[in-house]
Every structure is written in structure tokens, then in C-alpha cells.
Amino acid sequence: MQLPRLPFTPEQASTVSTEVDALYTYLVAITLFFSLLVTVLILYFAVKYRRRSENDLPHPIAGSVKLETMWTVIPFLISMTIFVWGASLYFKLYRPPKDAIEIFVVGKQWMWKFQHTEGQREINELHVPLGAKVKLTLTTEDVIHAFAVPAFRIRSDVVPGRYTFAWFEATKPGRYALYCTEFCGTNHSGMNGWVEVMEPTAYQAWLSGGGSDSPAAQGEQLFQSLGCATCHRTDTQGRGPVLTGVFGKLQRMQGGQDVLADESYIRESIVNSTAKVVEGFQPIMPSYQGQVSEEQVLQLIAYIRSLGAPPEQQGGGTTMTNGQTGGAATTTTGIAPDTQRSNPVGPTSPQRPNATTGTGGTTQTGNANRQP
Ligand code: CUA
Numbered sequence: 001m002q003l004p005r006l007p008f009t010p011e012q013a014s015t016v017s018t019e020v021d022a023l024y025t026y027l028v029a030i031t032l033f034f035s036l037l038v039t040v041l042i043l044y045f046a047v048k049y050r051r052r053s054e055n056d057l058p059h060p061i062a063g064s065v066k067l068e069t070m071w072t073v074i075p076f077l078i079s080m081t082i083f084v085w086g087a088s089l090y091f092k093l094y095r096p097p098k099d100a101i102e103i104f105v106v107g108k109q110w111m112w113k114f115q116h117t118e119g120q121r122e123i124n125e126l127h128v129p130l131g132a133k134v135k136l137t138l139t140t141e142d143v144i145h146a147f148a149v150p151a152f153r154i155r156s157d158v159v160p161g162r163y164t165f166a167w168f169e170a171t172k173p174g175r176y177a178l179y180c181t182e183f184c185g186t187n188h189s190g191m192n193g194w195v196e197v198m199e200p201t202a203y204q205a206w207l208s209g210g211g212s213d214s215p216a217a218q219g220e221q222l223f224q225s226l227g228c229a230t231c232h233r234t235d236t237q238g239r240g241p242v243l244t245g246v247f248g249k250l251q252r253m254q255g256g257q258d259v260l261a262d263e264s265y266i267r268e269s270i271v272n273s274t275a276k277v278v279e280g281f282q283p284i285m286p287s288y289q290g291q292v293s294e295e296q297v298l299q300l301i302a303y304i305r306s307l308g309a310p311p312e313q314q315g316g317g318t319t320m321t322n323g324q325t326g327g328a329a330t331t332t333t334g335i336a337p338d339t340q341r342s343n344p345v346g347p348t349s350p351q352r353p354n355a356t357t358g359t360g361g362t363t364q365t366g367n368a369n370r371q372p
Contacts, residue, residue, distance in 0.1 A: 013176055013197065014152035015169040016093060021153070023085055030078060093154065096167035100135035101128075104215065104298050107138065107145035107158040107180065110187035113295065117302075118207050119214045124193030126178065128170055129203035135167045137263070141294050146182035149195055155181060161271075163263045170197040219303025222296055226288065240285060241278045245308040252279045266301045 005012065006025055012018055103126070106113040114122045128134050138147055138158045147166065148155035156166040180191035198206060213221075223229055231240035241251075247266070250258045254277045259265055268275050270292065273285040292300070
């Protein structure tokens with residue numbers, strides 16, 4: 001369905017762009033209609049009820065139930081159409097499909113870093129296949145950024161210490177601008193890049209053109225090199241919980257609270273390790289705050305997720321889509337949202353690419369290891 005586009009709107013290059021534009025056009029049309037109506041009535045009444053002579057006195061108005069009901073009910077019905085339409089589009093935009101390709105995005109003053117599940121890494125340039133659903137898991141090394149691709153009609157805040165999500169399905173090959181749309185410092189205006197939408201075969205060729213290990217494999221190396229494996233053993237004799245099959249399941253904490261082991265929980269367990277302690281264990285794990293970059297945290301999460309998930313959540317690794325739209329989405333699983341999170345865009349956490357084994361020209365130097 002190709003609606004006529006309003007002037008000055010960007011190209012429509014994703015499955016949702018026509019829907020977003022339709023809603024936007026509807027809002028503009030309503031606004032224009034009522035602006036004109038009010039203007040015309042003001043002018044008309046000004047003429048019709050003008051004071052005709054010096055001793056002209058206005059008649060008192062007693063009110064009209066009919067009129068008042070009308071101007072209450074009609075705007076109410078109109079605003080409800082905006083609400084229902086907007087809400088359904090919002091849920092569609094912020095509930096990534098489960099069968100999507102996953103890409104990790106890390107914002108950093110002032111660049112965008114991407115890592116594909118296959119291991120490819122890029123900066124300010126994102127290659128994606130045409131006609132495939134792509135889910136972005138976003139976080140930042142430093143300040144708040146916002147990731148936006150106008151041609152896809154997507155935008156997501158990128159918040160320190162938190163994972164947000166966006167998804168799209170590109171419908172036209174080509175190059176589309178991506179922007180940071182949150183003021184983030186001196187070079188905010190230069191924090192741009194391109195999304196390159198490729199034919200699936202060309203994308204496959206591009207994917208196989210080298211790259212580093214997958215995030216999960218890099219996470220496993222980290223898991224060993226950081227010594228995590230000495231406590232988180234695969235048998236039950238370790239000083240920390242066994243991590244196999246934990247991802248995506250409820251975990252019982254000390255004090256009886258059940259917490260969903262999602263990306264956010266795992267991130268917190270790494271950087272603020274004693275915030276939640278699994279029942280039956282001691283709060284002895286050191287914090288890794290400052291020792292692992294956000295990209296490395298993402299890799300560790302990817303590794304832990306690869307250790308197994310509940311049967312209904314296997315496949316594609318997109319296990320955490322349920323909780324991502326905030327409270328509303330959690331009703332589908334019956335799982336309580338993490339009460340510490342208020343971000344409607346996504347209460348789950350990110351996985352990341354490895355900062356220590358960066359290849360292909362990705363810059364892993366300088367403040368790459370800075371923590372939020
Ligand atoms: Cu990053 Cu503005």
C-alpha cells in the first residue's frame with residue numbers, strides 16, 4: 001500500500017514506514033481540519049455578531065445540552081481513534097519479532113558500533129539484508145544517545161546501563177542515513193552513518209567475507225579469561241550458580257523474590273554482582289564494573305544465552321522479546337517486569353561484541369573500556 005507521502009517526509013523503506021506515515025497524515029489532516037474550522041467560525045461570528053449600534057446589547061446565553069454533548073463526544077471519539085491506532089502501531093514497533101536477525105549496537109561518543117551474530121563488526125555502517133526482520137539490541141558506553149533511521153521510521157533511545165530494542169524489515173535496497181537524535185556532546189551532529197540494505201545473496205556474501213568470532217564465542221573466551229568458570233562450574237559444586245539453561249528462566253533470589261534471567265539481569269549480575277543473590281549462594285562475587293566494556297558484557301550475555309534456554313524460547317536466540325515493551329508485553333508470559341526498570345522501550349538487556357578481540361578496523365582503544 002503506497003499512500004501519497006506528505007512533503008518533506010523521508011523515503012519509505014521499511015514495512016512500517018507506510019503505516020507510520022498513514023497515522024501521521026491522519027493527525028495532520030485532523031489538525032488542519034479543526035484549525036480551519038475554528039478560524040472560519042471566528043471570522044464568521046465576528047462579522048455576524050458584530051455590534052451594530054451604540055445601544056446594541058448582547059442576549060444572555062443559557063447554554064445548550066445538545067451542543068455541549070456534541071463537542072464533548074465527538075472530540076472524545078476522535079482522540080480514541082488516535083489512541084487505539086497509535087497504541088497498536090507502538091506495540092508493533094516495539095515488539096521485535098522472534099524470528100529476527102539480531103544485531104548488537106553500542107553507541108559511544110561519537111560513533112555507532114555494530115556487531116552481527118556471525119561476528120562481523122562495523123562502525124557507522126550497518127549492512128542488512130532486504131526483506132528480513134532485523135532486531136537491534138542497543139546500549140551505550142557513555143551518555144544517552146538515540147538511534148534513528150528515518151527511512152525505516154524507527155528510533156530508539158540508547159541509555160547507559162540498560163538495553164533497548166528496535167526492529168525493522170527493509171523493503172528497498174539502498175543506502176539510508178542513520179542518525180543520533182539525542183544531543184550527546186560536541187560531535188553529536190556528526191554521529192551519523194548509513195544503513196546499507198543488500199539483496200540477501202549479496203548480504204550472505206558480505207557476511208562470509210571475514211569477521212571475528214561470534215559474540216557468544218568471544219563471550220566464552222572472556223568467561224574463561226576473567227575466571228568466571230572457576231565459580232560458575234558446570235556441576236553443582238561451584239561457589240556460584242550453574243549458568244546452563246538459566247537464561248530466560250525465573251530465578252529465585254534470597255528473600256524469595258523471583259527474577260527473570262534476561263539480558264538486564266545478567267548485566268546487573270556482572271557489574272553490580274551483589275544486587276541480587278541467587279537463593280542458596282553467598283554474595284561473594286566481585287563486581288566487574290570497570291573491568292569489562294559494554295561490548296564485552298554483551299558478549300558474556302550472548303555466551304550465557306548460548307548455554308541453553310527453556311524449550312519454548314529456543315531458536316533464533318531472540319528469547320527476550322516478551323518483556324521488551326514494558327508492562328504490557330509481560331502479560332503474555334505472566335512474568336513480572338523488573339521493577340527497577342521503567343523504560344517502556346525495553347526492560348531487557350544487551351549482548352555485545354568483544355572489545356578485546358576487535359578486528360576489521362574497529363577501534364577498541366582509548367575509552368572503549370570506559371564504563372557508564
Ligand atoms: Cu550520540 Cu547525539
